[in-house]
Amino acid sequence: MHLRVLGSAAGGGFPQWNCNCPNCDGLRLGRIQARARTQSSIAVSANGQDWLLINASPDVLAQIRETPALQPARAVRDSGIAAVLLMDAQIDHVTGLLMLREHQGPLRLLATREVLSDIGQGFPVTRILSHYCGVQIHEIASDASTFFAPGLPELPMQAVALCSKPPPYSPFRGAPRPGDNIGLVLHNPTTGARAFYAPGLGEITPELQEIMAGCDLVLVDGTFWSADEMQAMGLSRKSAADMGHLPQSGPGGMLEHLQRLPAGTRKLLIHINNTNPILVEDSPERALLDSLGIEVAHDGMDLQF
Template sequence: MKIRVLGSGAGGGFPQWNCNCHNCHRIRHNEMNGTARTQSSIAVSTDNRNWLLFNTSPDIRAQLEAFPAIQPKNGIRDTGIKAIMLIDSQIDHTTGMLMLREGKPLDVYCTEMVRQDLTSGFPLFNMLKDYCTVNHHPVPTDGGSFTIPGIDDLRFYTQALKSKAPPYSPHRYDPHDGDNIGVIIEQISTGKKAFYSPGLGEIEPHVMAAMQAVDCVMVDGTFWTDDEMAAQGISQKRAREIGHLPQSGEGGMIEVLNGIGKKRKILIHINNTNPILDDDSTERHTLTAAGIEVAYDGMEIDL
């Protein structure tokens, strides 16, 4: 199984276009040892030709151009993208579908709640009817498994996570199973497994079981502290309030990952305010000492 990190940043990427926080200012002025990041998305394949996209960020065009394995090779209009899986209906995970409108119909795998959001509050599916069209394929929220035609030798298990629907959603304040999911990706022939969850606000028992059962975890690395944005004068919203478990502190992601045994541990969906974006920071050294990696655009994981 090959996993390609197309984008590793949170919404807005890094540096964010209108942000002058400590990190964004320094990366623009070459004053920090770090790397710019586009918005979060990954691609998965077993043959390096047929790819499943997880999420389609607003940066999808640049991400695909930077990835030769997924570019056209045969027909006048061609792509290595065989299907798309959406883990939620957030704008930074779905808007990229508008950039894919010139192609064939998009086979999109997502929950019923995500489908509802993308046909109502943010009607992407409706908008694309006059372009490529969207073929919706429902996915379970109870850990059930399924395969995807054209994506050989992979099986997927999807489970609901506690989360809020996006602000535009008609049920923003009425959470439902399927607003956000975690995914176990299993290569059938080898038994190797990865768990992907870029938005993770609470470690429920089934989430812990999933992380313990796989060979690689790629999970929420949005914030270092719960009050990160408030401390920098950006927003009064706390990490947990908007559905992201911070890395530090009691019950934080570092503590969680330390408790799941030996395996590859990778943080993805890094917010522009997070000090771990500075490769020389104390926080980054803390992660390294704990055996936790930080995803970057173009990172490839072979399982």
């Protein structure tokens, strides 16, 4: 099973266009050892030709340019993207759908009822696309039942509801619903291997810990290093929890949960905010991750499971 990291940064990318934090300023001026990143998205394929795009970031056109497998190859107008699945309705995960408006025929779109309600009303992406290529909607449940994306019969998946928050524009921002944000379990039916993907994750329950422990590859929320990261820099009054993210450090943080996974589980962080010190490759925080066997995803990374 092929998994390609198209983008590995949180909203705004890295460096963020209007940010002069030490990371963004340091990368622009060449003062830090780090690499630029686009906004988070992955693509998965069983055969290397037909791909499921998971989240459509505003950077999707640049990501397609960097990924030959997603480019046209079989017809004058064509794409290796067979379908698109949305993990949530965040701006940095759905805006790229508008960039795919020239798609030949309706775009196959998979999402939960809750996500579809937000992108049909609060940010009416699906209504906008109805005036262009159109959208073929496939509603998915977040109850861990197995489903398949149209055109991808060799890729069984399960969606599980996560504790996080819908986007700020959602009327349910202050009252999250199951299905506003999902984690995705991807299965390789040939080998039995499984991968878990969750770029937005506010809490890890015992049930979710068990799901992660049963996977060979875990690719999870790496947004913030500390709970008060944005507050300490004077960039926001909100904590990581206020934004629906579990920080890596501190009691009950992501690192504690990842260390509880089996030794053979490959562990990666994705959706990394531009302020996070793990972006700096020779930082103490990055050294700690290395010592724990936890990787930091980067654009263009190819993973097999």
